Amino acid sequence: MSEALEHSDAPSRLGPWLAAARLGWAIESNWADPFVFMTYQIVRPLFGALILVVMFKIVTGQPTSSAVFGQMYVGNAFFILVVQCVSCIGLVIFDDRERYQMLRYIYLAPIGLGAYLAARGMARLAATTVSILFTLAVGAWLFGLRYHLSPADLPYFSLILILGGIATLAMGIMLGGSTMLMAQNGWSMPEGVSGVLYLFCGAVFSIDILPWPFSAVARLIPWTYWLEGIRRSLLGSGYVASLAGLTNAQILLRLGIGTAGTVAVAWLTLRFAEYRAVATGKLDEKTDH
Amino acid sequence: MKTDLNTNLRAIWGRAYVRVVGANRELSWLFFEVTLPLLAVFAFALIYRGLHAPEQYIGFVVVSGAMVAFWQNILWAMAAQFYWEKEMGNLELYLIAPVSRMAILLGMAVGGLFMTAIRAAAILIIGSWIFGVHYDVGSWLMLLVVFWVTMGALYGLGMLSSSLFMLYGREAWHTANLFQEPVYFISGFYFPVRSLGSGVAMAASLLPLTLGLDAIRQLLFSGGPVNPLLPVRTELVLLVIAMVLFNWAALKALTYMERLGKMTGRLTLKSQ
C-alpha cells in the first residue's frame, strides 16, 4: 500500500502546488502586522466609504438611512473584495520582480505560478472579509443601515458570495499573469481594471445610467449579478431597475455563467503569459526610473 | 562657488532627465497613468449624475482627477523614492557625490512635475470634454500663481517625506498607501472641503493640497456655488507660508536623517 503510494506520482504533483500555496500564503499574510492590516483592511476602506457618505449628504440632503444610500453603501463595501483581490494578485509580479527579484526563483522552482497566485489570492480574500464586515458594521452603527438577511436566504447568499469570490480570484490571477509581460508602469494596470469593473458592475450607481454600449457590457460581467444578488438578500430589494424582472434564480444562473467564463479566460491568459514571459525573457527585467 | 552652482544645476538636470526620458521610453505609462485617474473621475462623476447633483460637482471631480495625478506622483515618486533608490544602490552614489542632496530631490521633483503636468492636462482635457464641463475663470494670472505655489508646497512636502522615509524600510510603501483615501477625504478631492465643517477643513489645510484645491476650484468656477473655505487671497498667503515651511523643513530633515543614518550605519543598509 505504502509502496504503491510512493510509486504513484500524485505526491510529487501535489507537492509543488502545496509549496507554492504555502509560500503565497506566508507572504500574503503579512497583514498580520497591525500597521499593515490597519492601513489596508480598515483605514483605506473606511475613508472610501466616508467619501461616499459626504457626496450623498451634500447632494441629496437625505438621511443615510434612506434606501438608496443603503444600496450604494453595500455595493461599495462588497466591491472592496474586487479592489483588493484584483490589485493585490495583479501586483504580486511587480512586487516580487522589482523588489525581491524573487519571481525567477518561484518560477524556476517547479511550483506552479498559478497555485502561488491563487494562494496569495485566498489569503487576501480572508483579509478582505474582515474589511467588508467592518465596513458593514460601521454602516449599521454610524449610518443607520439595516440588513435583513433571513436564515432562509442564507444558502442563496452563500452561493452568490462563493461564485463572486471565484470570479474575482480568477480575474486577479489573470492580471497577475499578464503583468508578467509588462514594464513597471503596468503596475497601475490591475488598479485600472478594478476601476473599470467598478464602473461597469454598478458598485455604487445603478448600471441603468450607463450609456448604451457600456450598459451592455455591464450585463455581461458576473460582478453585476453578484452585487445584485447580494443587495437582494442583504437589503431585501434589488438596485438595478432593468434587472428587476429577473428572478433570484436567474441572477444566480447568470452569475454562474459569468464566473465560468472568467475562469476559462483567466486560465488561457495565464498559460499564454507564462509561455510568452519565458520566450521573451521578461521574468526578471528591472525597469524602474 | 560658481562651479558648485553649476554642478548642482547639472545634477538637477541629470536626475530630472531620467524621469522625462524614462517615462517616454515606456509609452504604456501614458496610457495607464492617464486612464487610471480618468476612471476614478468617471466613477465619481457618475455617482453625482446618479444622485442628480448640480453639474458643478462634476467639474470639481474632473479638476480633482488632475490633482490626484500630482498627489500620486508625490507619494510614489517623491516620498518613497529615496527608500527605493537606497535599495537599488543609487542613494550611496548620490550621497558620495559633491552635490547638495536637495539638488537630487529637486531633479526628481522637476522631472516628476513635468511628466505629471502632461498627464494632468490630459486628464483635465479628456474629462472636461466627456462631461462637458464649463469653466468660468476669474483671473488666469491668479490661477497660475496659485497652481505653482501649490506645487511648490506639495513637492516641498514630498521632499520632506522622502528623507523621513529614507531610513524606514518597507514601511515607506505602506505609509504611502495609507495616504490615499484618507487624504482624498480630508482634502476634499470629491466635494468642497467645507462640507466637512470648517474645523475639520482648517485642520486638513495642513496639507497644502486642501487649500490649493479649494483655491483652484474657486478660480475655475468663479460664478457658481463653490462653497469656498477661505478667500483665495488668504489661501494663497497660507500656501506661500506652507511652501517656505515645507522646503525649509525638507532641508533640515535631510541633514538630520543623513547624519542619523551615518551614525547608525542605516543609511546604506539594504533591507533585502
Add this chain to the structure above:
Amino acid sequence: MNWAIETQNLRRVFRGGTVRRLWRRKSAQNGNGETVALDAVDLQVKPGELFGLLGPNGAGKTTLLKILSTLLLPTSGTATVDGIDVAKDPERVRKRINMVSGGEHSGFGILTVRETIWMFAQFYGVPGRVVRERADRMMDILGLTEFAETKVSKLSTGTRQKMNIIRGFVSAPRILYLDEPTLGLDVAVAREVRSFVRAWVDEHPERSIILTTHYMAEADSLCDRVAIIDRGRVRACDTPANLKRDWAPECVYRIEIPLWTQGGHPLDDLDVVRSADVEHHGDRGRTNLRVILENGDGIGAVTERLSQRGVAALSVSRLEPTLEDAFLNLVGHGLAASEEKGR
C-alpha cells in the same frame, strides 16, 4: 608628506540588532551585542598608490571604505582624505572621490549605458562633451562600445559591472574606492579590468586607488601595497613581496605520489608538516600534495616517511610562497569558505 588617505586610531562600532544576521561571519562581538567593525586602524596611502585591502568576510573592509567615502561616521579616531577630515568636512572630500562596488545594481534599467554614465557624471559637474570623450575612450578600452546604446536592464552582470567601473572613473577622481570590483566577472573580463585599473593609476602621479578583493593573485599582481585586515584590525601592511617574505612560510613543497586511496594523506602523523593540501587526479593515477613544513630540514623526514610507507615520490619541487600563504598565516583561517560566498 601629504597622504592621500590617512587614518588614525580609527574605530567603528555597530549597535547590534536584527541586521547582524545579514552577514555570514560574526566578527568581534562584545557582550552588549555590539559589533566592532574597525578597531584602532592606522593606515597611510600615498598619492599615486594602488592600495589593496585583504581580509576575510566581515573583516571591516567595506566599513572602512564607507567611512572614507563619507557614508558612515567613525565611532572614534580620524580619517583624512587628501588631508581633509571625512567627518568634519565631507563636502570637500566628496569632490575628490568616487566609488565602485562589485555586484552593484545602481542606475536605472530604463536608461542606456551611455546615459547612465552621463547622468552620474552630472553629479560631479562634468560637462557633457567631456563625459562623452572620456566614456568613449573607456568603453573602447573595456570593450563596451557595442553596448553604449543598450538599456541597462538588458545587460549581463559583467557588462553591467564594466559600466559601473566607467561610472566611477569618468569623474576623474583623485581617490577612487573599488570594493571587490572584479566580483562575478569572468577571467578575461577581470583581467581587462585589472589592467585598466593599473593603467589609470600609472597615468597620473597623484591618483590613488583603494581596492578590496578576495582574490589573492589579484592583490599580488595589482597592488603596490596591501593591508591585511582581520576582525577590524590591521594585521600587516606592506608590499606584496615583503608580505610574502615576512609572513609566508618558506618551506612549501609540491610532492607527487601515485594515487592515494586510503583517505587523509601519508604524512598526516609527521610533526614537521604544518599543513598539507591533497589533490587527487584519478584519471592520471596521481595524487598531489602541497605541504608546508616547519623548516627546511623537514623535507628529509618527509621523504623518509614516504619510503617507510612504500610510497614512491614521483616528483618533489619547492614552491614559491604565495600571498595566500602569507594571508593564511596571518589570519589563521582559510579563505576557502569565504570564496564560496558567491554574493
